[in-house]
Amino acid sequence: MGSFLEIFDIYLLEAILNGVLLGGLLALLALGLNLIFGVIDVTWICYAELVMIGMYGMYYFVQYYDLSYYVAAPLAILLVAALGALLHILVIAPLLSSPPINQLLATGGVLFVLQSFATVAFGIDFRNLGIRLPILTLGDMHLSYSRLLAFGAALVGMIVVYLFMTRTFTGTAIRAIAQDRQIMALMGVDAKKIYVVTSALGGALAGLAACLLVLQYDVHPFVGLSFGPITFLICVLGGLGNFVGGFVAAFLFAEIISLGGLFSDLEWGYVLAFAFFIVMMFVRPAGLLARRS
Amino acid sequence: MLELKSVDAGYGSFHALFGINLDVKAGEAVGVIGPNGAGKTTLMRVISGLIRPTKGSIAMLGTDVLATPAHKIVGLGIAHVPENRRLFPRLTVEDNLKMGAYMPSARARYAERLDFVFDLFPRMKERRHQLAGTMSGGEQQMCAIGRALMSDPKLLLLDEPSAGLAPVVVQQVFELVKRIRAGGLTVLIVEQNVKQVLQVVDRAYLLEAGTIRISGSSAELLASDTIRQAYLGV
Numbered sequence: 001m002g003s004f005l006e007i008f009d010i011y012l013l014e015a016i017l018n019g020v021l022l023g024g025l026l027a028l029l030a031l032g033l034n035l036i037f038g039v040i041d042v043t044w045i046c047y048a049e050l051v052m053i054g055m056y057g058m059y060y061f062v063q064y065y066d067l068s069y070y071v072a073a074p075l076a077i078l079l080v081a082a083l084g085a086l087l088h089i090l091v092i093a094p095l096l097s098s099p100p101i102n103q104l105l106a107t108g109g110v111l112f113v114l115q116s117f118a119t120v121a122f123g124i125d126f127r128n129l130g131i132r133l134p135i136l137t138l139g140d141m142h143l144s145y146s147r148l149l150a151f152g153a154a155l156v157g158m159i160v161v162y163l164f165m166t167r168t169f170t171g172t173a174i175r176a177i178a179q180d181r182q183i184m185a186l187m188g189v190d191a192k193k194i195y196v197v198t199s200a201l202g203g204a205l206a207g208l209a210a211c212l213l214v215l216q217y218d219v220h221p222f223v224g225l226s227f228g229p230i231t232f233l234i235c236v237l238g239g240l241g242n243f244v245g246g247f248v249a250a251f252l253f254a255e256i257i258s259l260g261g262l263f264s265d266l267e268w269g270y271v272l273a274f275a276f277f278i279v280m281m282f283v284r285p286a287g288l289l290a291r292r293s
Numbered sequence: 294m295l296e297l298k299s300v301d302a303g304y305g306s307f308h309a310l311f312g313i314n315l316d317v318k319a320g321e322a323v324g325v326i327g328p329n330g331a332g333k334t335t336l337m338r339v340i341s342g343l344i345r346p347t348k349g350s351i352a353m354l355g356t357d358v359l360a361t362p363a364h365k366i367v368g369l370g371i372a373h374v375p376e377n378r379r380l381f382p383r384l385t386v387e388d389n390l391k392m393g394a395y396m397p398s399a400r401a402r403y404a405e406r407l408d409f410v411f412d413l414f415p416r417m418k419e420r421r422h423q424l425a426g427t428m429s430g431g432e433q434q435m436c437a438i439g440r441a442l443m444s445d446p447k448l449l450l451l452d453e454p455s456a457g458l459a460p461v462v463v464q465q466v467f468e469l470v471k472r473i474r475a476g477g478l479t480v481l482i483v484e485q486n487v488k489q490v491l492q493v494v495d496r497a498y499l500l501e502a503g504t505i506r507i508s509g510s511s512a513e514l515l516a517s518d519t520i521r522q523a524y525l526g527v
Contacts, residue, residue, distance in 0.1 A: 169391065169394075169395055169400055172384070172388050172391050172392060173392065173395060175381075175383075175384060175388070176381045176384060176388070176392050179381045179382060179383055179384065180379055180381055182343070183343070183375055183379045184364070185341075185342060185343060185363035185364045185366070185367075186341055186343070186367065186372075186373045186375065187364075187367070187392045187393060187395045187396075187440075188364050188365070188367040188368060188395045188396035188399075188444065189364055189392070189395050190362070190364045191364075
């Protein structure tokens with residue numbers, strides 16, 4: 001009995017740690033989406049598909065052009081950042097004053113365009129980088145290096161964004177424009193430019209997530225479906241556009257998935273997380289950290 | 294310094310201003326008075342580029358304001374303190390001031406401008422890390438004026454600086470306008486508070502239903518029957 005508890009506790013600790021590692025990655029995904037929603041007030045339904053394109057970018061940079069992972073990663077981030085800016089200029093900007101449903105439909109359309117494009121251009125085979133990072137063994141616990149790396153990089157990425165948003169003039173303008181769009185011209189701010197910068201930043205976050213996800217998952221045209229919906233749920237749970245709320249919700253979700261998976265199958269972890277989401281929507285419909293108005 | 298010639302403006306099919314001729318000379322303080330809905334705020338918005346006139350011309354120090362993109366008008370030396378202050382409520386006081394110094398020439402002198410504004414409003418220095426939306430109305434007005442001064446403007450547009458403030462605070466705001474003037478800044482001020490604004494400005498225009506009814510020096514307007522009966526209640 002005593003030895004059973006000992007083993008059980010190690011597994012519990014391992015599950016908690018894995019939950020934290022997953023939470024970092026989910027928080028990064030949620031931050032990009034929240035940034036776009038909070039600042040531009042549109043939802044990129046195709047956000048996870050931008051990540052998918054970034055994962056393909058990594059695959060081609062590493063497998064076809066023989067670039068090292070650390071050279072390929074900045075290129076993939078730049079690629080998806082450019083894609084984010086392009087998405088804004090071509091799709092969002094013309095629809096900025098349209099009803100929200102039209103914006104949703106348009107970015108939803110981009111989702112299918114990107115999926116179909118990937119199917120035609122890259123085929124439906126599952127691809128990976130061919131990089132297998134070792135497993136770290138701590139006592140009886142097993143943690144994968146790829147998850148540790150993803151967690152560390154996600155954290156660094158979020159800190160860089162935080163510093164950019166609080167320390168620079170452009171970052172301050174991004175926070176300001178979310179609060180009062182109309183008077184930005186009085187500050188000498190070109191709102192159109194700030195939106196493009198924000199979209200590129202959102203894209204860069206999706207690109208960073210792509211670099212990290214591609215270490216753990218194979219890429220295929222529909223890979224976005226495996227983390228897109230959960231990213232949306234996290235953002236809604238945290239309160240759309242609320243950065244801190246999204247951060248908290250990401251770790252909460254990840255722990256539920258990870259601990260739920262410990263007590264039964266991993267799929268049950270997801271079921272529990274989604275059930276928790278539904279209950280929370282009744283309890284706190286405006287999100288975990290909703291501002292009282 | 295600033296010259297408007299036969300300016301017409303409106304929102305969609307609604308016409309708010311008709312043939313406005315107005316000028317402000319360097320070093321002057323000029324008031325625009327008139328009732329609610331006369332077009333005073335529209336006039337300010339037209340000058341700072343938030344809305345564009347349908348007719349007429351606006352020149353600032355010889356530059357065509359209408360040919361300048363809205364976000365570059367502040368670079369001509371025009372700073373606009375909008376109606377209801379319009380601070381960024383969930384940014385700190387310092388971040389609000391930072392936004393006022395966004396344009397490149399002001400950015401380069403950010404520290405110097407910040408010292409200037411903190412000298413003028415020591416209260417803002419104390420509250421620099423407080424969220425702007427949590428301050429009192431008078432403090433928010435100081436912050437809004439400070440934000441406009443961050444760009445080191447030549448012309449300050451003040452839209453109803455006394456609106457929604459307690460009488461004591463209104464007094465302080467007008468004292469402040471006097472101090473800003475004494476610093477050599479040109480001021481164009483829109484007010485419903487006719488009696489007090491006429492004590493601060495050199496000249497004023499009376500705007501009614503989108504047209505300028507009368508204009509003249511403060512003393513002339515204070516003595517005019519139209520003003521006395523309709524706005525001063527004597």
